[in-house]
Amino acid sequence: MNRPGCIPQATWDVTPPEAQAVLAVAIAAFEVQIADLKASLKQDSSDSSRPPSSDPPHLKPAPPRKPSGRRRGGQPGRRRNDRIRLEADEVVDARPDRCRRCGEALAGDDPAPLARQVCEVPAVRPHVVEHRLHGLTCPRCGASTCGAPPDRAGVGYGPQTQAVCAALAGENRLSKRRVARAMKGLYGLPIGPTSVFELERRTAEAPAPIHAEVLEHIRGLDANVDETSWPQGRERGWLWTAATTRLAAFLVAASRSCDAFAELMGRSPPGVVTSDRYSAYAHLAAERRQACRAHPIRDFRAMVDHDDAGSAIGEELLMHSGVLFDAWSKVRVGESSRPAFAAETLPWLRREVRDLLEAGVKWDAEKTAASCREALKIEPSLWTFATVEGVEPTNNDAERGLRQAVCWRKTSFGADSEGGSRFAAAGSLNGSSPPSNPAAANPATCSTSSLKRSKPTAQAAAHPRSSPPGRERLPPEMPSAPTR
Known part of the structure; x- marks a missing residue:
């Protein structure tokens, strides 16, 4: 039996064979556990599902980006972001009296004067309307109304x-x-x-009626779906969102299950659902699902960080992901088209990625093999975006929609009551609306x-009043009207 390196030879020689067998098995198990714990300590938001807020101060720097060749600041041809000229409430004309060069008296109006606006917020006081409820006694029957x-x-x-x-x-x-x-x-x-x-x-x-109508409309579209934990009191709940580029709907559910997804989008939504790889979406047909392409990148980075036999596979998969997003960015800006991407880039890129994943399953690296095996299970859903118009390769719309709620949860720890959860689910957070949505301009x-x-x-x-005349109870924090 081989001696573990942590035990001196002299000690090992005097150890009974039965104890040697037990020690060897225990030490091997501990070494695996320690290796897993060390790998877990090295994880961060770039190679795991941890949020960026959990990254330690000593986080390894991001890999340097390839220089774009552009200067810092605004780029040529950009849309100017000038200050908006508002309708003036007051106009003050500044006319020169004399010429600045020779001193000659000047008169007249400039047909196109330069305008400099100064905006001021007026002092505001509440407009209070007092409703006085008069109680009158009937002279006939004596009843008070x-x-x-x-x-x-x-x-x-x-x-x-x-x-x-x-x-x-x-x-x-x-x-x-x-x-x-x-x-x-x-x-x-x-x-x-x-x-x-x-x-x-x-x-x-x-x-509520508007929210129900929006949700019903989203159910018939291609939508991004995501969920995040949302505690309510002492119970654990989940805040779900279904989002498009212009609409978003929210739902607080008690679970993260397939039933909760069905409550949000229905059992078999007609459009393409873009989501992460969570099992609640596994029942969707491959052609009706787009698995977010940003999530596998974290797995590929984790393969590289493991620094074992699977690192080479991880580097190759990361390189192919970079090729994918470089090609797709040209489609988004109009330099290429979706049919051209599907005909020229998709066939060879998909074939090579699949070959790498199949090779990774057979690799002598347990975690790399497991990640490749999981990716192969949803491989058809990784490429739906290439052939379906309007579908993107990432789940960004839904994740942006939940960002406001996630930031709120960091300080409020969810909601304390059902009313607080409804306030979040009804879209009252407002900051979750897509920037392109004009309705989100002024919540x-x-x-x-x-x-x-x-x-x-x-x-x-x-209801008939239960207080004497002149003592009608007003809403909380409103003083009673003076009695005569």
């Missing part, structure tokens, strides 16, 4: 206030206490954290219009 307020009076805050609070809490990720502080500082409106939560809840309910304006169309769920006017 109270006047009914408008629907919005039972809420205590108008749709614009509600939308601003939702935008501060959602897109800007402020806590409820900070939202209350911002409303007080910016608008002079006293409001408490509890009222902010109530306005968030109402905001999440208002666009507060979008929320205001949907809130104005919705009917508040106030109950005050539907």
